[in-house]
Amino acid sequence: MAISARTAEEVWRIVESKARKAKSVAPIVATLSTDTKNRALHQMADALWERRYEIMQANGQDVEDGKAAGLSSALIDRLILNEKRIQAMVDSLKEVAALPDPVGEIIEGWKRPNGLVLQKVRVPFGVVGVIYESRPNVTVDSAALCLKSGNCAVLRGGKEALHSNIALWTVIVDAVSEAGVPRDAIQLVDIPDREGARAMMRMNEFLDLLIPRGGAQLIKYVVENATVPVIETGAGNCHVYVDRSADLEMAVRIVVNAKTQRPSVCNAAETLLVDEAIAPQFLPRVAEALLAKGVELRGCEMTRQILPNVKPASHEDWYTEYLDLILAIKVVKGVDEAVEHINHYGTHHSEAIVATDLRTARKFCDLVDSAAVYVNASTRWTDGYEYGLGAEIGISTQKAHARGPMGLRELTTYKWIVWGDGQVRE
């Protein structure tokens, strides 16, 4: 499909029509039985595999266009769909089908003195908008998580993946409709420029929630422009603080893991904070292990007195999510300065303390204002699967609604159902 220049009003009308269709079937989707939803997910899995050549052909055009447009090889790699990657989508659909259905849980309830029986019942949001970038698997993943949690989905992927997304979406809606789920439950906004996203951001009448999945710039843009409630799945400027009471061998292991096991992800560590009391012993040990893994170190003045070959860290470094084999290091006076540094420069994602002193560990947990706080473990654990949530639609760095890894439950809200026998208020 060629992207032609459309006016903002045309784009608004197109997106509105899709969102309105989703909203109109939302009560049906919200009350689908678990069996129907699981059948639809399996149908999606089967259809993706059966129609994989159709999908790969569409994907081939995106890859070709991307190369012609001079996309970096990293971006091209994200875009590619081969049999292995389609198999991964198939597997992931089956995993979502196997998860417990969050809808209908009675979260709590009680009887009031006047006889009213209150039930706080878990229900879907209704229509969830997802705005994402170049990876086409997000189309399938978002559709599956929304459907399993009883939500309709309005999906807007990146322009690089437009043909792939249209092919995937076609396969998905054909499959779900065979299982008795309305086709309109899953909408693809095939307007991958900013106007398409902008329309979704102000579509309060038909969208109940908006989740941006992608880089820091995309998320910032959505947070700043959306009137629809947003879950900010944010950047991770994560810290490891090594206290004077730490087991130094464990500390080396945790720092190396948090920095190097997968440096490109949001829960990787970006700054190491070291208690001045153990800095002279610890810094040479950890530096040796990090340098062996190819990590570039940038240190504060005190760090550089102990490790003279380390580059100086600038003020900007404390704010930076490198997503790369670079680590900033700062020597601090103790846990209080560590907490202060983290709360000031961090992004409220994941932080770890390595310590054996319980009071220090508890202080760190109490005072650090982040979604996940670790005692003697790597920040890399912040993940829906690793937490046992069974799925992950993102890691929230905001505080409203959901914080940290978001699974199916975080795609739901609740309503109060109140049973009476004529009670009126006097």
Place this chain on the structure above:
Amino acid sequence: MAISARTAEEVWRIVESKARKAKSVAPIVATLSTDTKNRALHQMADALWERRYEIMQANGQDVEDGKAAGLSSALIDRLILNEKRIQAMVDSLKEVAALPDPVGEIIEGWKRPNGLVLQKVRVPFGVVGVIYESRPNVTVDSAALCLKSGNCAVLRGGKEALHSNIALWTVIVDAVSEAGVPRDAIQLVDIPDREGARAMMRMNEFLDLLIPRGGAQLIKYVVENATVPVIETGAGNCHVYVDRSADLEMAVRIVVNAKTQRPSVCNAAETLLVDEAIAPQFLPRVAEALLAKGVELRGCEMTRQILPNVKPASHEDWYTEYLDLILAIKVVKGVDEAVEHINHYGTHHSEAIVATDLRTARKFCDLVDSAAVYVNASTRWTDGYEYGLGAEIGISTQKAHARGPMGLRELTTYKWIVWGDGQVRE
């Protein structure tokens, strides 16, 4: 304090400085003991009573200014602080002190196969902004609920109540600081024009949550302009649907209560939907009872065939929150049309069905997309106190974070605290 013309930058700087001060003490306030917080609330109560003349004097100036500015007598009434109203604030502070502290609850937790122990712990948001209108008691109420839930508060009231709010705030911060709570925990933005509110709405660095408390216009303005996460405490275009299976005597009682017991509040009913199968019997009965209470009726065509003296309802009526003794009436084909009408025209606040047929009642509960759904009870019950939450900071009509009446717990978020003994990810 005279309100002089300030530039947007000046206002931003002033508000930022207050929000920054609140943020800087937020970790202290978040970890205050329940005893300290309760002592501070009692200290506030005592001080309000001891310094009531100082407060009433400041209030007198607001009332005088308001009269000179030609405020309506209803607005002047909202503004007035007398001994009785100050006593009501004192009582409400003591009630908040008596409520359980939501902070520190371990909401859930488990041990993972790798030995990591996860705890999902209830914690305060940090700094909560409250933007409200002319009632000065909201200053005290918001400060108390924020403090009890471990939050700092940045309060911005209406310009009509500026002197009253400054006096109340002075008394409050003096009192809490005597109890060991930092003065900076409660900030008053004494810039009651739009610029003050606007600055708060974009203060993401220092504000974690924003709650507008007031009329529909204020809330709309905040929702449309805020980048800080907002809890929409919205308008209530509430419905009562009387099904063919209803106990008609109960239905009359519920409709009359929902419309007339307190017509000016958000949980009062605005539209009555009547099943066509019982409309000929029911409408004359309910109309008689409503007219006896002085309610103006506006009906659809079918209603007017049965009740010829009733005014016609326009399309606009179905959207209208009258907040007055006016009721729109529509005859519908049954529960399906009732649900469709409610979901299309309503504000997702509170709706009731009167019915004896269980399947119909369950269908209504399942499909109506509102915060509170009642079977055989009045919509007027939607209230934090009546639900047994002990307090109410507002009634959320959005779905993210909180829905329906919000008590202390809804002023909190959670963090994940994870205890390990050296776990790293491979």
